[in-house]
Amino acid sequence: MSALSDTASPLYEKVKDFVLANIGSGKWAQNARLPSENDLVNSLGVSRMTVHRALRELTSEGHLRRVQGVGTFVAPPKAQSTLIEVSNIINEIRDRGGKHRAGVILLERIEHPAPAIIRAFEFDQVKPVDHSLVVHFENDVPVQLEERYVNPALVPHYLDQDFTSIATLEYLQRCTPLTEVEHLISALPAGPEQARLLQMPERDSCLVLHRKTWTGATVATVNTFTHVGSRYSLGSRYRPT
Amino acid sequence: MSALSDTASPLYEKVKDFVLANIGSGKWAQNARLPSENDLVNSLGVSRMTVHRALRELTSEGHLRRVQGVGTFVAPPKAQSTLIEVSNIINEIRDRGGKHRAGVILLERIEHPAPAIIRAFEFDQVKPVDHSLVVHFENDVPVQLEERYVNPALVPHYLDQDFTSIATLEYLQRCTPLTEVEHLISALPAGPEQARLLQMPERDSCLVLHRKTWTGATVATVNTFTHVGSRYSLGSRYRPT
């Protein structure tokens, strides 16, 4: 009666999956202490070296934190990729000081079968997709337009999210064990709809961030249009291990 | 008479250092085959598990490529960070097909003590810095302006580089064992000089990539101005291990 899966993957992979599942389900919360290696040896029925390898790899991947003589702990959500701070515009406005006000308007929110434009983004073509359109304000001036295509099945409680208080990219980052990320950044003249929503002249430039996230075979896409005049920028910092 | 260092680090670390040293010195060239695990066991005097761990970690770090039943090989220089394909505009133009021509003009190339603007970039303030200004053309139309501040001491043979044939970011990526990378992307109206060099109206938008690379304490900076009308974009794809 083992808690490990019965797939064909190696044992140490099963141990890793077991640990990740417990973290993902919330059973082992952030900074919580894991059972010791010997506990896992007893409860999982594998050798200590196997457990040790699994925990060591999870540590080097950033999921765990280990302290010799003390124990193993769930690491805070890691910066899984670069560009994660990108477009967290709510925080940016907040950091500018007290006299600025951040605001958000949710313009549209529908669930619908994937149309052509979404199929082009390689969405799972069967299930409906949550499409939402959000405008970010600073002092009642629109500075950013976010267009999201997210498969709700992928993200737990995605539909319950409060878009006004939580940065969406940050939330997605937290919840999706992403397997691949693609960023495309360009500067394009605003189309009619973008110009209307951002209250800007129609041919003025938008800074566009197209972000595509894979989790297994499913894809989530976020397009962010930023009014150039707003002088926001997108940044990232990467520190290799 | 072991080939391993006599520092206090663990054995498997010494094996890793030994392998990396042989790769770095060029003794084991790219795609060359390494001695087998058993060979290394005999020549280094450590157990196979220790050798195996070292090689496994180097593989997961992207330095080696291993094929079961075949052997271990020196991996091609890894994509050390995301955004590496960024701005490799020479390749992008070449990939568009035969009817396009890529061109480059080196406008300015001086070595000078770091002025204020460079000190602001946290350069080593003592040594002179190579400053160069390069314009990329497609079919005689300027599409991109690159402004580089590089410490020549950092990059071997940097001054001998042929800017017209080799993508600079690619070259820097190859040569510098970077410890940290920062990207800042913004869309800004072109200033007088940028407008003149890119032959564009002065207030039209530029897509600007500011790239700052640390190697230890020294810093290299590349600013890239792309004319929005050229419809080039900056992209990256990240695949976590």
Place this chain on the structure above:
DNA sequence: GAGTGAAACATGTATATACATGCCATGTCA
């Protein structure tokens, strides 16, 4: 009560051993 030392316990490393798995070259047989 304060300080000390040792036990208990955690992770970290190193080794020997065994077997599994995959690739390739060699040799045999048709």
Place this chain on the structure above:
DNA sequence: TGACATGGCATGTATATACATGTTTCACTC
């Protein structure tokens, strides 16, 4: 000459064992 089997060799995994190293706890001593 071609197809196939096989042995050799490479990496991959799993285990038991031993010891090293760092932290906490707790009992004992002064």
